[in-house]
Amino acid sequence: MKHLRTVDDVMTHAVISANRRTPFKDIVKTMRQWRISALPVLTDEGRVVGMVSEADLLLKAQGGDESRAVSAGQLMTVPAVTVTRYASIAGAARLMARGHLKRLPVVDDDGRLVGLVSRGDLLKIYLRPDEDIAAELRELIMAELIPAGSAAVRVHVADGVVHPDGCIPDPSLNDVLVRVARTVPGVVDVTARLDVEVPA
Template sequence: MKHLRTVNDVMTHAVISVDSGAPVHDIVETMRRWGFSSLPVLSAEGRVVGVVSEADLLIKVEGTDTSHTVTAGQMMTVPPVTVPKDATIAGAARLMAKGHFKRLPVVDREGRLVGVVSRGDLLKIYLRPDADIAEELRDMLTARLIPSGTAIVHVHVDHGVVRLEGEVADAALADVLVRVARSVPGVVDVTSLLHSRVAA
């Protein structure tokens, strides 16, 4: 099954946006229709040049009837806070938490809009099947982290809680394996029953 690692793995690919020339009336109607509190503003080339939010609308057009004269380009917040599609899920979560964002535009290397990621999207990793988590962790341990003969590790996953059992060469390696297990998306907690080999 697919390993969830980057924003591209969990983002919503169908995105509602407006161009910089969109008037207030159209912006409000689009927000109402789709239930969004903010929208990315795009250039003619599809690059994200700003974000217009309900707060922008309330502050910048308060008390005036400018719904057909003020545009998204005049009201939008710049520079826009975006996240690259290849950003890690953890990195996107930190950015979202730091700025108190509910959703962020996702861009490619040229800054073109390719999707949007929300808090709910990032939480999808905690819905991963236990078998998926166990498969990814076993692949990581056997392919990269356990040289032949240095450890015998059994992986069990129940509702996102990982249990590691087995024998490792030393306590330092056991600590490394626990840190690796915690880094796998969808892991809620890790219990280690690993023990070090006793020298003969």
């Protein structure tokens, strides 16, 4: 399985969007047709300027919006919160959590829409096979721990939980191992209880 590290690895590339002039009824029809709950609103050049969601439309339908907003440009939430395709999955997740967002438009360096990432997309990293996680961890351990001393560490991963065991020459390496393991995509938790090698 491909290592999933950036938004580009998990985003949806085909995105249904609106422009500022898209009428209220067309937005509703599009959402129903494609079974989506929000649309990015774009300029004619493809740059994201806002998001219009079911919540925005329902406010109008319930009579809570007394303005004469009838197009995407008038109904949309601004400014649009976006993320670049090169952002880390963890970074996008933090951005969503802080803003209580369900999805983020993904943009290129010029602010043009290139995709959309949802909460469900970000969770794909946890579908990574345990053996893939273990193999990457073994490589990292060789790079990070072995040069620090004669560490002899074995790694077992079950349901995304890392269970290392073995001997380390320095107790501080236990914390290093935990930090390294938590950077690996797909890791749910780490239970590191390693023995410290006592010099003879």
